Amino acid sequence: MPATPDIAPPAKALTAPEPLPEGALLNGRRYEIVAFLGTRDGINEYRAVRTEPYKRCPHCRTLNTPDSNFCEQCGGDLKEAELVSLFVRVWEAASPDALQRERALHEKGLHHPLIAAPSEIFTDAPYDERHYAVLPEVEGTPLAQVEADDADTALAWAKELADAFAHLQTRALASPVRWQKVSCSLTTALQSS
Numbered sequence: 001m002p003a004t005p006d007i008a009p010p011a012k013a014l015t016a017p018e019p020l021p022e023g024a025l026l027n028g029r030r031y032e033i034v035a036f037l038g039t040r041d042g043i044n045e046y047r048a049v050r051t052e053p054y055k056r057c058p059h060c061r062t063l064n065t066p067d068s069n070f071c072e073q074c075g076g077d078l079k080e081a082e083l084v085s086l087f088v089r090v091w092e093a094a095s096p097d098a099l100q101r102e103r104a105l106h107e108k109g110l111h112h113p114l115i116a117a118p119s120e121i122f123t124d125a126p127y128d129e130r131h132y133a134v135l136p137e138v139e140g141t142p143l144a145q146v147e148a149d150d151a152d153t154a155l156a157w158a159k160e161l162a163d164a165f166a167h168l169q170t171r172a173l174a175s176p177v178r179w180q181k182v183s184c185s186l187t188t189a190l191q192s193s
Helices: 096-107 151-170 176-192
Strands: 031-040 043-050 054-056 082-084 087-093 120-124 130-136
Touching: 031 087, 087 096, 096 120, 096 130
Parallel strands: none
Antiparallel strands: 031 043, 043 087, 054 082, 087 130, 120 130
C-alpha cells in the first residue's frame, strides 16, 4: 500500500470570548463599552468611549490627551480647550495570537489621525484574561463611494493623503521612491491650481 502524504490538519478556528455587557470598564476604567458590534474571525468588536475626555486645542483643533496643559501640535495653552468624548473601536480576543497583526502595527508607532492603526494594546481580566486592541473610530463614507464636488475638495484630500504618506515614510513603511512620485504629483497639482 503506498504511503499517504502528510496532510496538515486544518487551522484551528479562533473562538471569540463571550461578549462583554454594555457599561463594562476596561484598562483601569479608561474605556467603557457602549455597544457590542459583532464577532469576526475570533475577535469581538465594540464601540467604546474613553472615560476621561480629550482636550481640543482652541488654536489648531488638535485633540490632546486629558493630562495635557499645552497642545502637542502647536504648543497653544489648553486652559480654554473644549472637552471632547473620544469614541473608539475595541477589538477583543481570547488569544494574543488573534491580535498579532494589530500588535505589530502598534509597535511601529503609526499614531496619526488619518491612519486607522491601533493606539493601544493591552491585556485585561474583566471576567477572564482577554486581549484588546483600541482603534480610532472612523466616521463617514468610504472613500470609494465619495466624489469630490470641486477641485478645492480634491486638493484638500490630496494634502491629507500626502501627510499620511509622509508619516508612513518616517516609520519606514512607505517606499521613498513612491513617496517622491506622490509628492511631485501633488506639488504639480497644487501649483497649477
